[in-house]
Amino acid sequence: xxxxxxxxxxxxxxxxxxxxxxxxxxxxxxxxxxxxxxxxxxxxxxxxxxxxxxxxxxxxxxxxxxxxxxxxxxxxxxxxxxxxxxxxxxxxxxxxxxxxxxxxxxxxxxxxxxxxxxxxxxxxxxxxxxxxxxxxxxxxxxxxxxxxxxxxxxxxxxxxxxxxxxxxxxxxxxxxxxxxxxxxxxxxxxxxxxxxxxxxxxxxxxxxxxxxxxxxxxxxxxxxxxxxxxxxxxxxxxxxxxxxxxxxxxxxxxxxxxxxxxxxxxxxxxxxxxxxxxxxxxxxxxxxxxxxxxxxxxxxxxxxxxxxxxxxxxxxxxxxxxxxxxxxxxxxxxxxxxxxxxxxxxxxxxxxxxxxxxxxxxxxxxxxxxxxxxxxxx
Amino acid sequence: xxxxxxxxxxxxxxxxxxxxxxxxxxxxxxxxxxxxxxxxxxxxxxxxxxxxxxxxxxxxxxxxxxxxxxxxxxxxxxxxxxxxxxxxxxxxxxxxxxxxxxxxxxxxxxxxxxxxxxxxxxxxxxxxxxxxxxxxxxxxxxxxxxxxxxxxxxxxxxxxxxxxxxxxxxxxxxxxxxxxxxxxxxxxxxxxxxxxxxxxxxxxxxxxxxxxxxxxxxxxxxxxxxxxxxxxxxxxxxxxxxxxxxxxxxxxxxxxxxxxxxxxxxxxxxxxxxxxxxxxxxxxxxxxxxxxxxxxxxxxxxxxxxxxxxxxxxxxxxxxxxxxxxxxxxxxxxxxxxxxxxxxxxxxxxxxxxxxxxxxxxxxxxxxxxxxxxxxxxxxxxxxxxxxxxxxxxxxxxxxxxxxxxxxxxxxxxxxxxxxxxxxxxxxxxxxxxxxxxxxxxxxxxxxxxxxxxxxxxxxxxxxxxxxxxxxxxxxxxxxxxxxxxxxxxxxxxxxxxxxxxxxxxxxxxxxxxxxxxxxxxxxxxxxxxxxxxxxxxxxxxxxxxxxxxxxxxxx
Numbered sequence: 004x005x006x007x008x009x010x011x012x013x014x015x016x017x018x019x020x021x022x023x024x025x026x027x028x029x030x031x032x033x034x035x036x037x038x039x040x041x042x043x044x045x046x047x048x049x050x051x052x053x054x055x056x057x058x059x060x061x062x063x064x065x066x067x068x069x070x071x072x073x074x075x076x077x078x079x080x081x082x083x084x085x086x087x088x089x090x091x092x093x094x095x096x097x098x099x100x101x102x103x104x105x106x107x108x109x110x111x112x113x114x115x116x117x118x119x120x121x122x123x124x125x126x127x128x129x130x131x132x133x134x135x136x137x138x139x140x141x142x143x144x145x146x147x148x149x150x151x152x153x154x155x156x157x158x159x160x161x162x163x164x165x166x167x168x169x170x171x172x173x174x175x176x177x178x179x180x181x182x183x184x185x186x187x188x189x190x191x192x193x194x195x196x197x198x199x200x201x202x203x204x205x206x207x208x209x210x211x212x213x214x215x216x217x218x219x220x221x222x223x224x225x226x227x228x229x230x231x232x233x234x235x236x237x238x239x240x241x242x243x244x245x246x247x248x249x250x251x252x253x254x255x256x257x258x259x260x261x262x263x264x265x266x267x268x269x270x271x272x273x274x275x276x277x278x279x280x281x282x283x284x285x286x287x288x289x290x291x292x293x294x295x296x297x298x299x300x301x302x303x304x305x306x307x308x309x310x311x312x313x314x315x316x317x318x319x320x321x322x323x324x325x326x327x328x329x330x331x332x333x334x335x336x337x338x339x340x341x342x343x344x345x346x347x348x349x350x351x352x353x354x355x356x357x358x359x360x361x362x363x364x365x366x367x368x369x370x371x372x373x374x375x376x377x378x379x380x381x
Numbered sequence: 382x383x384x385x386x387x388x389x390x391x392x393x394x395x396x397x398x399x400x401x402x403x404x405x406x407x408x409x410x411x412x413x414x415x416x417x418x419x420x421x422x423x424x425x426x427x428x429x430x431x432x433x434x435x436x437x438x439x440x441x442x443x444x445x446x447x448x449x450x451x452x453x454x455x456x457x458x459x460x461x462x463x464x465x466x467x468x469x470x471x472x473x474x475x476x477x478x479x480x481x482x483x484x485x486x487x488x489x490x491x492x493x494x495x496x497x498x499x500x501x502x503x504x505x506x507x508x509x510x511x512x513x514x515x516x517x518x519x520x521x522x523x524x525x526x527x528x529x530x531x532x533x534x535x536x537x538x539x540x541x542x543x544x545x546x547x548x549x550x551x552x553x554x555x556x557x558x559x560x561x562x563x564x565x566x567x568x569x570x571x572x573x574x575x576x577x578x579x580x581x582x583x584x585x586x587x588x589x590x591x592x593x594x595x596x597x598x599x600x601x602x603x604x605x606x607x608x609x610x611x612x613x614x615x616x617x618x619x620x621x622x623x624x625x626x627x628x629x630x631x632x633x634x635x636x637x638x639x640x641x642x643x644x645x646x647x648x649x650x651x652x653x654x655x656x657x658x659x660x661x662x663x664x665x666x667x668x669x670x671x672x673x674x675x676x677x678x679x680x681x682x683x684x685x686x687x688x689x690x691x692x693x694x695x696x697x698x699x700x701x702x703x704x705x706x707x708x709x710x711x712x713x714x715x716x717x718x719x720x721x722x723x724x725x726x727x728x729x730x731x732x733x734x735x736x737x738x739x740x741x742x743x744x745x746x747x748x749x750x751x752x753x754x755x756x757x758x759x760x761x762x763x764x765x766x767x768x769x770x771x772x773x774x775x776x777x778x779x780x781x782x783x784x785x786x787x788x789x790x791x792x793x794x795x796x797x798x799x800x801x802x803x804x805x806x807x808x809x810x811x812x813x814x815x816x817x818x819x820x821x822x823x824x825x826x827x828x829x830x831x832x833x834x835x836x837x838x839x840x841x842x843x844x845x846x847x848x849x850x851x852x853x854x855x856x857x858x859x860x861x862x863x864x865x866x867x868x869x870x871x872x873x874x875x876x877x878x879x880x881x882x883x884x885x886x887x888x889x890x891x892x893x894x895x896x897x898x899x900x901x902x903x904x905x906x907x908x909x910x911x912x913x914x915x916x917x918x919x920x921x922x923x924x925x926x927x928x929x930x931x932x933x934x935x936x937x
Contacts, residue, residue, distance in 0.1 A: 083790045086718045086751075102725025103717070104685070104908045106736060112683040112908050116671040117725035138668070139722065139783050139790065212802070235771075236800045318776050323786055323801040324793075337779035340647055341668040 036371075040294070043370040050366020057359035060352070064155055068148035075130040076142045080149035081324040085140030089121065089128040096121060098132070098140045120342060137334055137345055147348055150326030155356070157241050157320070157327070158308035164246035165307070166300050169253035170292075174284040176254075177261035188258070191251035199248050200313050206244045207319030211235050215243075236322040241314055245307050252306075253299050260292045294371035301364035305357045312353055328353050421921070421935040426635035427658040428931060429649040430642045432777075432807055436598045436610040438580040439519050442526045442810065442853075444828055447580055448662065448928035449618065449640075452633060453601040454583035457494045457513065457562060458482065458574055460831070462631055462925055462933070474574055475629045478508055478584060478602055479562075488569045489875045496560035501623035503606030506586045510555035510562045515587040521547050522591040526814070526851040527581025529840070533573070535565040571871055571878040572839075575831030604633045604932060613807060616640045618931075633932035634921075644777045644806060653680075653914050660934060661912040667724020667780060673912070682911040684924045687737040687829040689730065689837075690719075691903040692788055693813075693855035694822050700765035700797070701821060701856075707899040709759035710822065711749035713791040719904045722783045727905035733837055733891050735906045739879070740834050740887035748896045756795040766796040773813050773823030776803035785824045792822075814852040825855055826907065833878065834887045838867045842894055842901075858900040866890050 034042075044050060072079055085099045102117015120136040123143075134143040176187035194202070214235040222228030233239045264270065265288065273287050314320030315329025323330060328349035335345025433445035438454045441447065451462075461473035476482060478500055483492035500508035520528050521540040531537050535552025552565040566573060576582060585599040598607045604624045610616040618638040626632055641658065643649060646666040650673060652658040665673055665681070674681060694701035694710060701707055716729035731748055734741045760766050770792055774785020782803060789799035802820070804812055813820040830836045840846065844859030845868075870886055877883055894900045911929050913919045921935035 081790065081793070083787060085722065085787060086715045099718070099721050101717070101721060103720050104683075104725060104728050106685045106728060106906075112685045114670070114674075114683050114908060115725050116667070116674075117721035118667055118723065138779070139787050234769075234800070235802070318803060323782075323803060324789055324799075337645075337647060337666070338668040340666070341672075 036294075040370040044366060047366040047370065050363050050370075053359040053362040053366075056355060057363060060151065060356050060359070061155060064148050064151035068145070068152055071148055072145050076133065076145045077131060078142045078145060080146045080326050081141065083137075083140040085118075087140065089124065089131050091124065091128045096128075098136050099138075120338075122342070123344060134348060135342065135344060137331075138338055138342075143331075143345060143348065146326040146331060147328075147352065150328050150331050150349060151352055151356075153238060153321050153325060153327040154308055154311055154315075154329070154353075157238060157245060157311045158304050161242045161245035161249070161307045161311075162300055162304040164242065165249040165303060166253055166296060168246070169250050169257055170289065170296060172250070173254045173257035173261055173292075174288060177258045178265055178280065178284050178288065184258075187254075191255050191258075194248060195251040195255070197248075199310060202248050203244050203310055203314050204317055204319045206247065207241060207314050210240045210244065211319065211322055215240070236325070238321065238325070241311055241320040244314070244319075245310050248310070249303055249307060253296075253303060256299070257292055257295065260295055261288050264288055264291055298364060298368040298371060301360055301367055305360035305364065308353070308357060308360070421634050422636065423634060423936050424636050426638045426660065426931060426934060428638060428640045428660045428662060429652050429658045430616070430640040430662040432613040432642050432644055434807055434811065435593060436595045436607060436612070436616065437523075437593050438583045438585065438599065439516070439523050439525045439527070440593055441580070444928060445662065449607070449616070449638075449931070450580045450583070451603075451925060451928070451930060452605045452631070452932040453603045453607060453618065454580050454585070454599075455603045455627075455630070456577050456580070456582045456584060457496075458577050459630065460578045460925065462629060462930060463923060474578060477578075477627070477630070482574070483564075487874075489573065490566040490569055492564045492566075492573070494562045494564075496562070497625075497627065498560065499625055500602060501625075502586050502600040502602050503621040503623060504586065504600035505623060506588065506600065508584060508602050509557045509587070510560050511557050512584045512587050513562045513582075514550055514553040514555060516583065516585050516589075517550060517553065517581075518547050519585070519589065519591045520581050523593065524851060525581055526853065527579060529846045529848070529853070530576045530579060530581055532846075533566045533568060533570050535567055569872050569874045571873045571875055572831065572833040572835040574875070575833050575836070579830050604630065605638065611642075614642055616642065631923075631930065631933050634935050635932070638931055646779065650912060653912050656914050656916070659914045659917050660929070660931065661910075662929070664726065664780070665724075665910045665912055667726065670724050670726075670910075677912070680913045680915065680917070680919055682913075682919055682922055682924070683726075684909050684911065685728075685737070686907050686909050687735045687832065688826060688907040689733055689735055689903050690723075690727065690784070690824075690826040690905045690907055691733070691901045692822055693820075693825045693901060695820060695855070695857055696859070696900070697857045698819055698821055700760075700763060700768050700770065703763045703765060704899055705759045705763035706765055707902070708749075709756040709763065709795055710788075710792070710902045711899060712752045712759065713756035713795045714788065714902060714904055715751040716904045717751075719784055719787065722787055723780050723905065723907070726908040726910070728908075730903050730906050731895060733842070733895055733901060733903050734834060734887070735829070738832070738834065738887075740884050740891070742888035742891070744892055744896060753791075753794055756791075760796040768797050770797045770799050771802055771819075771821045772799045773802045773804065773809075773820045775806045775809045775824060777806050781806070781824050781826075788822070788824070811851070813855055814848075814850065816849045816852060820855070823855065828907075834891075835867075835871045838863075838887075838890060838894070839871050843867045856901055858894070858898075860894075860898050860900070863890065863894055863898060863900075866893075 087098045088095045089098060098121050100117050100119040102115045105113045120138055121132055123135040124132045126133060132142055137143055172187050176184040212235060215231060215233040218228060218230045220229040270283060270287055273283050311320050311327060312329035315327040316333045321327035321330055331349040332346045339346055431445045433441060433443045435441040436446055438450055455477040457477055457479040458474050459477040461475050478496055479494040480497050483494045485492045496510055502508060517531055521544045528541060534550055536550040540547035540550060554563040584602050589599040595610050597609055600606060601621055604621055605618045606621045608617045608619045620636055646663050649661045649663040650666055653661045692710060694707050696702050720727045720729055731744045732741060772785060772789040775781040789801050792799040812818050813823050827841060840853050842858045844864045847854050847857055847859060870883060873883060911922055916937055918935050918937045921933060923930045923933045
């Protein structure tokens with residue numbers, strides 16, 4: 004996956020007058036750019052439709068998952084029942100087929116294959132194993148929903164953290180310039196120099212061994228100090244890793260935009276009125292890059308989801324027994340020939356989610372900046 | 382060496398030991414299998430192979446390497462080449478680079494070997510008597526997982542204490558001109574000849590660097606040498622052009638063995654069904670076992686192995702320093718389910734010794750019938766309920782992974798909080814064998830190095846062999862009474878090694894460790910598969926103890 008690489012000139016702060024030509028006769032007088040963007044977005048049915056699909060996926064994973072687990076499948080996402088049975092039309096069917104070997108005295112062996120998980124029941128067993136079982140007897144449907152919850156949580160939270168930190172760093176670097184800019188820009192360069200997935204694997208693998216336990220601020224006097232303790236296997240590890248690796252991909256274009264804005268008249272006017280640095284950064288500059296932030300955020304979410312899937316697939320993201328769509332694909336790949344649905348279902352969910360986010364992101368960009376000539380590259 | 386007369390008596394005793402071990406009903410038929418394919422040479426054997434830890438005989442402790450090493454690295458003595466499985470009894474020892482089994486004194490503490498003349502390594506260097514001690518010293522310098530095997534050699538303690546300064550071992554006396562190697566032991570040791578058959582005791586040239594040497598691996602004294610090795614990707618083995626035939630050791634049929642290394646079981650099987658490769662060293666994908674058996678039944682062989690799969694519980698750290706916690710694990714695992722997770726390729730067990738051993742006596746009635754309620758009660762009684770338990774398993778072997786995750790799931794059910802640590806197979810045992818990892822519980826399997834119970838109890842269940850790194854006693858089993866019994870049995874003179882009382886004592890020890898001390902949670906004895914392409918003749922397959930001999934494979 005190649006992260007998006009926007010450039011600083013692709014987003015512009017359009018005034019209502021500048022946009023008049025593109026509004027095909029609609030009245031724009033007195034309308035703020037945000038209202039105009041909202042109007043354009045409402046007209047983009049494809050973007051709205053896919054936003055709806057994304058929200059539906061969110062709803063399924065965050066709201067419906069516990070209901071499904073407790074009222075339909077009657078099993079938790081990490082609870083395997085490989086010794087159990089389901090009842091279907093009065094028949095008792097083992098969740099994993101029973102097998103075994105017999106050692107004969109002449110040294111030969113008779114083997115009966117076992118361990119093949121039950122396939123999709125499509126409701127025949129009263130909701131249990133609707134989408135079948137995985138190789139250790141866990142309910143695929145339940146794990147699909149809870150796995151989606153983990154994948155989406157990591158994607159969204161890491162994108163929020165990456166975006167927040169990027170905004171802060173971009174504002175500091177571009178507004179103050181000099182040494183601060185040099186340090187932050189080199190840090191961006193350093194992270195950028197590593198391929199996203201490679202850096203993610205390195206950090207994720209290292210942190211998942213023993214977790215992250217470090218004192219950030221030592222205790223002094225009555226201050227108890229501040230220690231970060233993230234245990235191995237915590238979702239915060241992939242969240243932190245993905246947020247970290249994506250910072251320069253948002254930070255660099257935002258820094259470029261802030262650099263272009265900091266010498267504009269409205270900033271000078273604010274300075275002349277005696278506004279402090281913080282006020283200028285957060286009340287003058289930040290609102291003017293908000294449209295870029297919004298667009299970048301939607302695209303970073305999609306990329307973060309894909310990165311999470313990749314890391315979890317490779318064992319450096321969500322740790323077992325917790326599910327994510329990535330770990331589910333990995334669990335299914337070894338039985339792809341006999342139980343293809345184990346990998347196909349999470350694959351389909353990932354595709355739907357990422358396509359939804361990307362199409363909505365494109366629509367949002369078109370709404371916020373209809374004259375953008377440069378498209379984001381994925 | 383004291384006297385030839387005494388030595389001859391003891392040599393006869395040792396011969397009795399090894400023939401007793403190799404006895405049973407397997408002799409005739411298996412010998413025929415050994416020699417059936419001799420001379421059917423062909424140019425190229427393409428194999429699919431599992432990944433391994435090292436490709437250096439001083440360091441590797443994995444089946445995948447040892448399977449290849451049997452045709453590459455020879456010791457003074459070697460295990461007899463020939464099919465042997467559970468029920469057949471294994472394995473005789475035959476001379477390797479030595480001309481015969483050793484001459485020895487009465488209690489077997491002074492062994493003298495004479496090397497065959499004119500042997501050369503694959504790099505052209507002559508095989509010298511002094512290569513044996515240099516190979517053992519190399520093991521010490523590399524902190525080999527095999528150095529514990531040599532602790533009974535006089536003078537080895539200095540090397541163990543200070544490997545970097547180890548230049549010689551006083552208990553190994555060699556004469557390159559006469560070609561003799563004399564080994565002096567501190568005390569009698571019933572299994573020492575078997576230890577010399579392990580690849581840690583295989584000879585490599587004295588000029589071999591005293592560090593992990595893999596590209597290419599050390600020069601070989603066997604019929605093949607490994608010309609190239611790319612970790613986790615491939616290796617190539619070629620005929621050793623300096624090889625001089627040794628009776629009982631196959632010269633080999635393929636001129637070249639080319640291996641693609643992967644742990645993807647489905648992909649491995651696919652390579653064979655498509656005819657791209659000739660032999661699959663990996664186990665068949667368990668989800669396709671039935672399908673493959675019905676379609677390619679003639680090309681598949683199934684072998685019982687002298688192996689035990691078990692969960693090691695670290696008795697130095699909570700909760701498993703509490704016997705009730707260890708009992709809880711044994712009650713919480715459904716052994717039949719674990720067999721199912723292995724696709725049916727196994728037999729449930731509560732014993733530590735596999736059934737192939739004459740010392741095996743099945744624990745009856747079952748000590749740990751599956752009972753989650755009993756397990757929960759024991760966790761409660763142990764006072765460890767709610768504790769976080771790190772569960773270790775191998776990530777890139779789907780079966781091992783599933784079995785580890787099953788264990789984690791069961792631990793959660795009985796009141797602990799399991800945190801999974803899934804590690805790549807290539808370094809799994811290095812990591813869990815390091816005390817600083819403090820692995821609490823994890824998947825482990827053990828395939829015999831040699832067919833005597835010391836390989837199980839002295840290597841895996843004996844307190845004095847616990848090490849800071851490369852520790853094979855993953856559970857840190859260290860009970861004074863069982864330590865004393867293991868020591869007593871291990872120090873018997875070779876002539877008493879297979880007496881009925883000794884056999885019963887080993888069986889009693891097995892039961893004592895598994896039931897009274899609950900040192901491990903054994904769950905199955907494994908079955909391995911051999912899968913050949915349509916152009917190969919599976920009847921040539923020789924399953925040496927627990928792996929196919931690639932050198933003896935033949936085409937139709």
